[in-house]
Amino acid sequence: MRILGIETSCDDTSAAVVEGRRVMSNILASQDALHAPYGGVVPELAARRHLETISDVIRRALGEASVTINDIDAIAVTRGPGLVGSLLVGVAAAQGLALRSGRPLLGINHLEGHALSPLLHAELDMPFLAMLVSGGHSAIYLVRGIGDYLEVAATRDDSAGEAFDKGAKMLGLGYPGGRIVDELARKGDRRAIAFPRGRVKADPLALSFSGLKTSLWDFLSKRGRDFTVEDVCASFQEAIVDVLVARAQAAMELLDVPRVAVAGGVSANSRLRERMSKLSGKVVFPPMSLCTDNGAMIAYAALLRLEHGLGGDDLTVCSRLPLGPRRDAGVDAAASAGR
Ligand code: KG4
Numbered sequence: 001m002r003i004l005g006i007e008t009s010c011d012d013t014s015a016a017v018v019e020g021r022r023v024m025s026n027i028l029a030s031q032d033a034l035h036a037p038y039g040g041v042v043p044e045l046a047a048r049r050h051l052e053t054i055s056d057v058i059r060r061a062l063g064e065a066s067v068t069i070n071d072i073d074a075i076a077v078t079r080g081p082g083l084v085g086s087l088l089v090g091v092a093a094a095q096g097l098a099l100r101s102g103r104p105l106l107g108i109n110h111l112e113g114h115a116l117s118p119l120l121h122a123e124l125d126m127p128f129l130a131m132l133v134s135g136g137h138s139a140i141y142l143v144r145g146i147g148d149y150l151e152v153a154a155t156r157d158d159s160a161g162e163a164f165d166k167g168a169k170m171l172g173l174g175y176p177g178g179r180i181v182d183e184l185a186r187k188g189d190r191r192a193i194a195f196p197r198g199r200v201k202a203d204p205l206a207l208s209f210s211g212l213k214t215s216l217w218d219f220l221s222k223r224g225r226d227f228t229v230e231d232v233c234a235s236f237q238e239a240i241v242d243v244l245v246a247r248a249q250a251a252m253e254l255l256d257v258p259r260v261a262v263a264g265g266v267s268a269n270s271r272l273r274e275r276m277s278k279l280s281g282k283v284v285f286p287p288m289s290l291c292t293d294n295g296a297m298i299a300y301a302a303l304l305r306l307e308h309g310l311g312g313d314d315l316t317v318c319s320r321l322p323l324g325p326r327r328d329a330g331v332d333a334a335a336s337a338g339r
């Protein structure tokens with residue numbers, strides 16, 4: 001089966017052709033430079049830029065895969081969560097293509113794309129945990145099967161990517177800041193500054209990063225000049241990574257599921273990869289090119305859904321789209337993990 005995947009949920013315009021587990025093409029038009037002066041994504045600018053680039057990105061994805069739209073079995077497009085204006089551009093483009101070609105069109109949850117993306121390159125038995133850490137989301141899901149997900153943990157405030165980006169902004173490092181902090185942290189001392197590890201008393205699995213952000217702000221206004229930017233980055237990054245690793249480990253133990261797929265933009269972080277790989281149990285990551293938003297993960301999620309006899313969602317765009325029910329919504333996670 002050969003799928004064309006289209007992803008425009010935030011600030012990256014992407015289209016890809018995926019056949020089985022082979023990524024035939026994965027074209028990405030980044031908007032980083034457009035939003036950098038604002039230190040974050042400006043929704044209206046993002047939607048307008050998607051509109052300018054989407055046709056060319058789709059054309060290039062088909063061209064690089066050496067196929068035409070007639071060689072495609074189905075078209076998949078992100079319907080949410082994300083910025084409504086951005087999502088609408090992708091869905092409208094996909095609808096136009098589907099109309100012209102007569103190919104079926106599947107609406108895909110962006111989070112499902114991230115959660116299943118490590119399976120493009122790695123084997124992982126079900127059920128497994130998917131730790132999704134990106135700019136828009138930080139959550140842990142129990143993947144019981146394709147299309148069958150349970151949210152077992154989520155952030156109470158900022159996402160991990162937001163923490164990286166806001167920290168980088170305070171340090172004047174540019175946007176998006178995660179990759180820059182990661183690079184500077186390699187030369188710093190991660191024990192130099194004791195930043196807090198956010199926790200939520202009522203829920204040992206919940207994530208929280210807003211206290212860390214405030215703490216960095218306090219630190220920079222009082223003692224920032226005594227330390228190098230590398231030390232600050234290394235210590236700040238370690239606080240984020242510590243929280244993520246601890247929650248992943250707690251979820252593995254609580255649910256007795258020793259398998260984790262880490263995905264989303266922050267899964268590109270070198271220290272997170274190093275630390276997660278030391279956990280007992282199997283931990284897999286997507287390849288670097290598939291960590292941040294991309295069309296291939298949307299195509300692959302659609303392909304797995306079709307292979308499992310599932311269709312896509314409808315095409316209504318939705319800025320806040322959950323991936324399955326919450327654990328605290330009366331569902332016994334351990335029981336639903338199959339024991
Ligand atoms: O998945 P993604 O492309 O978009 C969302 O769905 O949000 O994730 C983008 C996020 C940004 O916050 C960016 O700073 C972060 O991923 N990121 C990183 C790294 N590369 C990207 N964070 C930490 N270390 C990295 N190497």
Ligand code: ZN
Nearest residue numbers: 114134264293
């Ligand atoms: Zn994403």
